[in-house]
Structures are given as C-alpha cells and as structure tokens.
Amino acid sequence: MFSELFLPVLMVIFMLVIGGYAVAVLDRLVASALGTPQAGRVWLAPMSRGAWLLTQHANATEAPDWRAWRLAPALYLALAASGLAVVPWSASLVATDLVTSVVLWGSVEALATVVIFLHGWSANSLLALIGGYRYVALGLSYILISMFVLIGVALPAESLQFTQVVASQEGLWNVIRQPLGLPLFLIVGLGMTFWGPLNLADSTDLAGGTASEISGPPRLVWDMARAGMLVAFSGVAATVFLGGWLGPWLPGPVWMSLKMLAVLSVLLLLGRLLPRLAPERCVTLMWVVLLPLSFIDLVWAGIGALL
Template identity: 50%
Template sequence: MTATAWWGAIAGVGLAIIVGAYLVAVADRAIASVVAGEPMRSSILAGPARSVALGLVQSRTTTERPDGAAWALAPALYLGLAAAALAVVPLSETLLAADIENGLVLFGAAQALAVIPVFLNGWSPNSILPLIGAFRFIAQALSYEMPNLLALLSVSVPASSLSIHDIVASQHGLWNVVRLPLGLPLFLFAAASLAFWGPMNLPDGADLAGGTQAETSGLHLVAWRAGRAAMLVAAAAMGAAAFLGGWLGPGLPGWAWMVVKTLVLLVLLVGSRHVAARVRAERYVVISWAVLIPLALLNVMIAAVVAL
C-alpha cells in the first residue's frame, strides 16, 4: 500500500466517521420529533453543529483529584476503536480502507477493547456515579460480547473466511439475514450495547445523572458523544456487510447499496432510543447469558449446517 493510499484510507474513514456521526445526531433529533409529535424544525439539521460549537465554547470541568490523563484519553480511544472497526468494512467490492484477511477478527477486537475507554471515562473522574456507570459497563460487556462474537463468527462459516470481503461475496443469491435469521438481531443487540445506546444505555443512564459522562463538559463531552455515534456507524456498516449482503443488489452501484443498507440499520439502532425503555441491569445480564448466548450458539450450528 502506497503512502497516498494510506492517507486516502485514513481520510476516507475520518470522513465516514464525521458524516456518519452527524447523521446519527440528525436522525436522533428527527425521530424524537416524530415520536413527540412535533413539527420538523430546521434545528434538526443544524442542531448538531450548534451543539458542537457549544462544546468548543464551553470550558472543560474537572473533579477532585481525577486521573486527568486517562480521562482525556477515554474519548480519543473510543473514537479510535470505532475508526479501526469501520476501516475493515468494505464500501464496495473494490473500495476498502483496510483490506486485511482477518477483518472480522480486527472488528471483534476493536469492539472488545471498547470496554477500556468506557471504564476509563467512568473511573477517571474519581466520582461515584460515573464509577458505577463504569462498573455497569463491565458487566454489560461481559454479557454482550459472547453473543456478538458468536453472531460474527456465524457469518464466517458459510464464507469459509474471516475476510469481510469474502463474507459479503458469499451472500450472492441469499443474504445471511435469511439463512442465519438469528444473527442480525443478536448483532444489533450487541451493537446497541457496545455504543450503550437507547435501551442498552446502562453506563450513561439518567438514573446515574449521565453516568460515565456525568462529570464531563465542553469538547470532552462532544468527543464522547461523537465516539458513541461513530461506534453505531461502524456497527451498522458491519451489520450491512455481514448480514444484508453489503454492496450486493440490483440497479444501484455497489457503494450505494452499502450506504442504503447501513442507513437502514442506523435508523433502526438510533430509533430504538425513542421506543424502548432502558432495561434493568440485572435482567440484561440474565437475558444475555441465559437466552442470547444459547441462541448465538444455535445460530453457529445453523451456519455449520448451511455450510455443509
């Protein structure tokens, strides 16, 4: 890979993150307006930009004896992991930022490592409510990672490959969402958990006054929210590639199909925030271990049968 290609890939992923995160914020406001029965206002489009401007204007608060370096690192690390996860997802048959054979493994690793920045963001302020949020995410991550990885593993079986490019190519004729029907719901559950979004927002819930972000303000808060939105974008893109046939589809160019499918999943994920109440931590853990992991194992077995 040439230096130009490297820079092009980095710029492409960066642009996708920025545009995607902005779309998440716009979609969130639009869906909220629909649910609240309000007219669509111009602030739906401009609102996220204004909030970013406010973040740039507002000072960054601090707490009593925080771990300042770890606290500052948390949003950057979370954003970086989202970018790494997105980089391995192909936009089309030929357009891919990081063309590696084990893309699925890297994506899974980026998701698994997300527990570190979330814990850092809760632990570093030296404050009780963010700390509880961090504790919650540890329990949450231990619960969703197994269904998540098993759901991802299931799509690699019919493709006989860990390359996401090969996984998309293996869906010619029949998408994984049809032949592995449990995979996409399991993956979306994990995606919402990973970004602790909507009903899965245990670490940053209102009962903790914002949880891991309760003590943050200004640019730090903007970066943290952007990281969550970027993680949703990465997960939606992977969901489109792994379960909805990626760039495959009639008529439109491959990249257009990929964008459309990603947006559909993104709207589903974003919209969950406005229709489903936050689940209880205990029930979340019980359901994950007692129901979702067995379902995910069943999904892998179905994948093995499909691959025969």
C-alpha cells in the same frame, strides 16, 4: 505512498464526520416523528450543539487520572475509526482489507469495554465509576454473543475477511440464511454503544454515568465517538447480514450507504421506542436467553455450511 497511507485515513475521517452528523440528524427526525418536540431546526441543531460544547469550559473533578480521563473519549473515537476502516464499500473500495477483519471487529468490541471502564474509572467520581462497572459486567456478555454470531457468518464465507463474507452472500443474504443473527447482532450494537434501552453505562439514573462529569470539548468528543461507533456498527451489520455492496442497478457504495442508513434508522427507532432495562435483569437476559440463542444460531450456521 499517498494512496496507500493517506487516502484510507481521509476516507475513515470523512465517514466518521458524515456518519456522526447523520446519526444526530436521524435521531432528531425519529424523535420528532414519534412526537417528542425538538428544539431548533433538525439540520442545524447538531452543529450548534457541537459549537456550543466547543466554547464551554471542560469540567474538572478532584484528583482525576487526567491522562486517562482525557484519552478515553479519543480512544473510543479511535476504536470507531478502526471499525470503519475495515468496512468494505465495494469489492475494491475498502480502507484496510485485512484478512482477519472479522476478528478485528471482535477486538474493537473487547477494547471498547476497556475504554468505557477507563472513562468511568478515571473521573474519580462515584456515579461515573458505577457506570464503568456496569458496562464491564454487561460488556463481557455482548462480546460473547457477538463472537458467536460473527463466527456464524464467517462459516459460509470460509474466511475471516469482510469482503469474502459479502462475496459469500451473492446468492442469499445472511439475514435470511441465518435468521437469528441480525436481531442478536442489533442488540449487541445497542449494547456496545450503550444506546436506548441498553444505555446502562451513561444512563439518567446515574446522572449520566461515565459521562456525568465531563463537559465542553471532551464531551463533544465522547458524543461524536458514540455516534461514530453506532455508524461503524451499522456498517458491519450491513456488511455481514445485508449483503454489503451487493444489489442491482445502483453502484456498490450507494447500496452500502442505503443499507447502513436502514440499520441506523432501525437502531435509533429501537432506541427511542424501548424502555431502559434494569442492569441486573439485563445481565440475566444476556446470559440466560440471548447467549443460548447465539449458540443455536452458530449450530444452525454450522449445519447450513455442512449441507
């Protein structure tokens, strides 16, 4: 009972905490490497910001939908946790080895759209609502691109299970077998965590968007949830494209952590380097350029599976 129920839960919570902290530290390191001075020491600053948020007063707007407003950050964190729960660390070390874990990750992306819209809508505030609407308009295209890319990696594995997808990369990693897949998937990752160039839901032109009205502990949960989602996403990307736990000399979980850190660093670097897109241009880019590219990726994967 203990090992079946509590161990996976503890594992996921541990990954969320460590992963969220790693995102905050890495982002500060990347920023100072690129020449943006960071206040405070890199290793302590995330914790002091967290402690400061905990002591702050939680803002209130006029007649918000309280339950939804307070639940939305927690639900987004829960979605990040569900994503992390299906990421395998070795052939046997995985919190939940669901046979349809690839589809479950697709549902996490779809439900994230709901939660982000709920977060923007429930505050009963104009800029937050616009942020929520923006995400719904864009989120649908992220989901579609991600699904085609993920079907592509499920084809050679002949399975919808992440452990099988990793096993199918024993000879050749998917990043080489399907060259379009990882770049497309990274864009989806930036999109669904609304990070960097694709931060349109919580962007500064909306004074913070869906998060414009939250402060104090709910703000802390929302920030942690976004970081947790980025960690979960990099876990999935490392699993389906970079061969997961596969690698010589070192044990599987170590390889997996290194690959996740590599994906995280690339995402955070892109987040700092690229300028933010205008939302309407972004929709055009998604539907006219990236979605057809994901079709090509899928056809490529299909031909590869037939040969």
